[in-house]
Amino acid sequence: NAGVTQTPKFRVLKTGQSMTLLCAQDMNHEYMYWYRQDPGMGLRLIHYSVGEGTTAKGEVPDGYNVSRLKKQNFLLGLESAAPSQTSVYFCASSYGVREQYFGPGTRLTVT
Amino acid sequence: AQSVAQPEDQVNVAEGNPLTVKCTYSVSGNPYLFWYVQYPNRGLQFLLKYITGDNLVKGSYGFEAEFNKSQTSFHLKKPSALVSDSALYFCAVRDTNRDDKIIFGKGTRLHILP
Numbered sequence: 001n002a003g004v005t006q007t008p009k010f011r012v013l014k015t016g017q018s019m020t021l022l023c024a025q026d027m028n029h030e031y032m033y034w035y036r037q038d039p040g041m042g043l044r045l046i047h048y049s050v051g052e053g054t055t056a057k058g059e060v061p062d063g064y065n066v067s068r069l070k071k072q073n074f075l076l077g078l079e080s081a082a083p084s085q086t087s088v089y090f091c092a093s094s095y096g097v098r099e100q101y102f103g104p105g106t107r108l109t110v111t
Numbered sequence: 112a113q114s115v116a117q118p119e120d121q122v123n124v125a126e127g128n129p130l131t132v133k134c135t136y137s138v139s140g141n142p143y144l145f146w147y148v149q150y151p152n153r154g155l156q157f158l159l160k161y162i163t164g165d166n167l168v169k170g171s172y173g174f175e176a177e178f179n180k181s182q183t184s185f186h187l188k189k190p191s192a193l194v195s196d197s198a199l200y201f202c203a204v205r206d207t208n209r210d211d212k213i214i215f216g217k218g219t220r221l222h223i224l225p
Contacts (some may be wrong), residue, residue: 004154033213040120042201042217043155058212090154097205099145100213102154 002026006091006103013081013110021076021106023091029101031057031094032074034066036087037105043090049074081110112183113138113206117216124192125224125225132187132200140208146176148158149199149218158200161185192223 004025013019023032033048035058045058047066055066063085065077074093078085086109092100114137124130138143143162147155159170161178162217169175176187202216 005115035215040217043215045214048212059214092155097143097207099157099160100147100155101157102147104154105152 004091004093004094004103006089006106008106009028009104010107011109013078013108015082015110017081018077018079019081019108020078021075021089021091021108023074023076023093023103024072025074025091025093025101026072027095027101028071029093029095031096031100033075033092033094033100034064034074034076035090035092038087046076046089063079081108083110086110090100112220113204113212113214115202115204115214115216117200117202119218119219120217121220123222123224126194127191130189130192130196130221130223132202132221134185134202134216136183136185136188136202136204138204138206138208140148140206143187143202143205143207143213144176145176145189145205146170146174146185147201147203148172148217149201151198155201158187194223194225197221197223 007022034046035043049055049068052071067075089106091103094100145160146158166178204211
């Protein structure tokens, strides 16, 4: 039982490049979330999903897209990376409205 | 709109002393409240939650929190602090009257002094 896993763990992008972050969970959770963590800002919700095939915007969705084609996976895409997207990205999942389980994070630097 | 506030960026406590990390919230309906802890270079770990029932909830590592509806607070407490409790703590709230988003506070860094 791996819980929530994220790939990659680290990535450096140049401005304008694209990438996809992958989140996988093996707990059969319906709900999945993507957050970014910046110093002094806490965790801010980017997008979330309440089930396979559904997604919704969070607090800071601009510049990101997501897909939930399979229940266990939640992908976060950056189509054209900007320095303002330098951050640590966390994925989480939950059984309904209960507590969330977090992945180890992806540290992204955009130069 | 739902919101959560952690008024202290940092709390310093001597080892062995009781600790409190404060959290207040604002929701339109009934709240689901959570505390999480984050150690350096790690993801967040769930500590405890309040959904309904007793106002005092107990969680992992000896932590507890008291739900106070009149003061809209959910402060995290521990009777005797350990150096290993030093970490970043987040309070979070979900508004049962609204959508499925959960909002996090900005976090409080807890330093336990030996």
